[in-house]
Amino acid sequence: MWSFFHKLGSPPWLYAISGSIxxxxxxxxxxxxxxxxxxxxxxxxxxxxxxxxxxxxxxxVPAAVVALAGYYVMAIAGAVNLIWKMKMxxxxxxxxxxxxxxxxxxALVTGAIWGKPTWGTWWxxxxxITSMLILLFLYLGVLALYEAFDNKxxxxxxxxxxxxxxxxxxxxxxxxVDWWYSLHQPASIKFIGQSTIDSSMLHPLLLMIAAFxxxxxxxxxxxxxxxxxxxxxxxxxxxxxxxxxxxxx
Amino acid sequence: MHPVRKxxxxxxxxxxxxxxxxxxxxxxxxxxxxxxxxxPVDVAAGKAPSGQSIRVGGMVVEGSVQRSxxxxxxxxxxxxxxxxxxxxxxxxxxxxxxxxxxxVASGVLDASGVLQATEVLAKHDENYMPPEVADALENSGYDxxxxxx
Amino acid sequence: xxxxxxxxxxxHSIDALLxxxxxxxxxxxxxxxxxxxxxxxxIAPRRRQRRFLxxxxxxxxxxxxxxANVREDI
Numbered sequence: 001m002w003s004f005f006h007k008l009g010s011p012p013w014l015y016a017i018s019g020s021i022x023x024x025x026x027x028x029x030x031x032x033x034x035x036x037x038x039x040x041x042x043x044x045x046x047x048x049x050x051x052x053x054x055x056x057x058x059x060x061v062p063a064a065v066v067a068l069a070g071y072y073v074m075a076i077a078g079a080v081n082l083i084w085k086m087k088m089x090x091x092x093x094x095x096x097x098x099x100x101x102x103x104x105x106x107a108l109v110t111g112a113i114w115g116k117p118t119w120g121t122w123w124x125x126x127x128x129i130t131s132m133l134i135l136l137f138l139y140l141g142v143l144a145l146y147e148a149f150d151n152k153x154x155x156x157x158x159x160x161x162x163x164x165x166x167x168x169x170x171x172x173x174x175x176x177v178d179w180w181y182s183l184h185q186p187a188s189i190k191f192i193g194q195s196t197i198d199s200s201m202l203h204p205l206l207l208m209i210a211a212f213x214x215x216x217x218x219x220x221x222x223x224x225x226x227x228x229x230x231x232x233x234x235x236x237x238x239x240x241x242x243x244x245x246x247x248x249x
Numbered sequence: 250m251h252p253v254r255k256x257x258x259x260x261x262x263x264x265x266x267x268x269x270x271x272x273x274x275x276x277x278x279x280x281x282x283x284x285x286x287x288x289p290v291d292v293a294a295g296k297a298p299s300g301q302s303i304r305v306g307g308m309v310v311e312g313s314v315q316r317s318x319x320x321x322x323x324x325x326x327x328x329x330x331x332x333x334x335x336x337x338x339x340x341x342x343x344x345x346x347x348x349x350x351x352x353v354a355s356g357v358l359d360a361s362g363v364l365q366a367t368e369v370l371a372k373h374d375e376n377y378m379p380p381e382v383a384d385a386l387e388n389s390g391y392d393x394x395x396x397x398x
Numbered sequence: 399x400x401x402x403x404x405x406x407x408x409x410h411s412i413d414a415l416l417x418x419x420x421x422x423x424x425x426x427x428x429x430x431x432x433x434x435x436x437x438x439x440x441i442a443p444r445r446r447q448r449r450f451l452x453x454x455x456x457x458x459x460x461x462x463x464x465x466a467n468v469r470e471d472i
Contacts, residue, residue, distance in 0.1 A: 044379075045379045045380070045381075046379070046380065047377055047378070047379070047380075048378050048379060048380045048382070048383035048384075049345060049350075049373060049383075050345070050373065050377075054377060057377070079261045082257055082260070082261055083254050083257040083258050083261060084254060117344060118343075118344075118345055118371065118373060119343065119345070119370045119371055119372065119373075120342075120343030120344075120345075120346075120368075120369070120370045120371055121368075121370055124285065124370070125285070126285040127283050127284075127285070161264060164261060164264045164265050164268070165264060165265075165268040166268075167265055167268075167269070168265075168268055168269040168272045168273070169272075172272070172276070180280070180283045180284050180285070181284040181285055181286050181287075181288065181306060182284075182285050183285055183306075183353055183370060183372055185372070185373060185374050185375045186374075186375045187375060188375040188376070188377055196374075196375050196376045196377070197375075197376070197377040197378075198377060198378040198379060198382055200379060201377050201378075201379075
């Protein structure tokens with residue numbers, strides 16, 4: 001088992017294995033996204049009260065769900081680097097931040113667009129929406145804080161601490177609609193008991209959530225690969241890659 | 250576990266617990282303000298201030314919506330099934346506004362306990378279903394939540 | 399198979415699909431923004447990697463060239 005963690009810490013090993021994974025995961029992700037979007041846009045009917053505006057659910061919910069999960073990836077990776085000084089974990093943390101920011105942005109913007117024809121407003125400062133905006137600020141904060149340091153080892157530690165401090169925001173976002181009176185309604189997908197979304201709509205939604213998880217993984221690996229090459233520029237395996245890429249034209 | 254790493258693990262746990270506790274305390278202290286709106290029962294109990302901008306949220310009482318023939322004025326009542334608040338609004342209501350549906354009105358509570366609303370938003374619940382399913386529920390005597398009417 | 403699929407389509411014309419019974423602008427702008435952002439997060443790292451490898455290859459070539467020139471001078 002320890003040999004696995006040893007390998008995980010090896011940049012050339014991770015570069016090679018991420019390449020093999022992406023070779024099938026990337027097309028699978030794009031296929032899942034295409035099928036999910038087509039299913040939700042073309043093959044489901046409208047919603048009884050919201051009409052066709054509800055179709056935004058097929059991007060809004062997956063983006064929001066993975067934005068929350070991705071924050072834990074970032075924070076836990078940061079913590080692993082803090083505790084075990086594992087540089088690969090620092091690479092993972094840095095790689096997760098921009099993806100999480102992008103997904104949170106998608107969730108907020110699609111939510112605002114959905115809110116106008118349904119609630120009657122683009123924005124309201126209720127608990128759910130405000131805490132999601134804070135999540136965006138946390139992701140952007142981690143990105144900005146990393147750039148603020150010249151010493152990248154110190155940058156990694158500071159960002160890990162910031163990520164850990166912000167971790168409490170995730171359960172707050174999740175429970176905001178239950179703990180406080182908000183405009184945003186409670187969850188429709190229930191882990192215990194019957195979900196309150198019709199199965200004809202739930203199935204494409206679950207596919208899109210899975211597709212967005214796969215998308216996060218692809219982007220994380222792509223970012224990590226690019227980051228690793230730059231960090232390991234002085235090594236032979238990277239130099240060989242550069243020369244090989246150059247000769248391929 | 251290596252002693253230095255154990256120390257760092259404790260540091261990580263401390264940071265998470267301490268920040269969670271700090272945020273938790275502030276959130277608890279501000280819990281009144283984090284609510285977007287007052288439920289009607291709180292308004293009836295006098296917990297909502299008059300003369301300043303507040304929000305009241307609840308279900309639109311069936312049969313309470315009265316629209317004026319000559320203007321955009323509309324009267325309705327919001328309830329949480331424990332108390333009701335009358336609302337007066339002039340303007341276009343959102344598409345999803347309706348009797349038996351949720352709404353959140355913002356405005357000023359006047360001396361007679363009527364909310365002079367400047368904005369009315371529709372609040373929808375977490376149920377998603379095709380129109381055929383909604384119609385079937387309606388016809389078999391259930392509301393859209395699956396509760397018997 | 400395509401006939402069976404086209405039976406299940408909710409919108410029966412492109413115009414209907416774009417209009418979405420009045421909600422077209424909302425739905426399509428949300429989907430468009432999402433596609434643009436998703437494309438950006440997929441493409442950006444690859445461009446970064448390619449640019450970096452190209453620069454590194456250039457440096458290696460120049461270093462080899464310098465070494466070759468130095469040898470010739472002697």
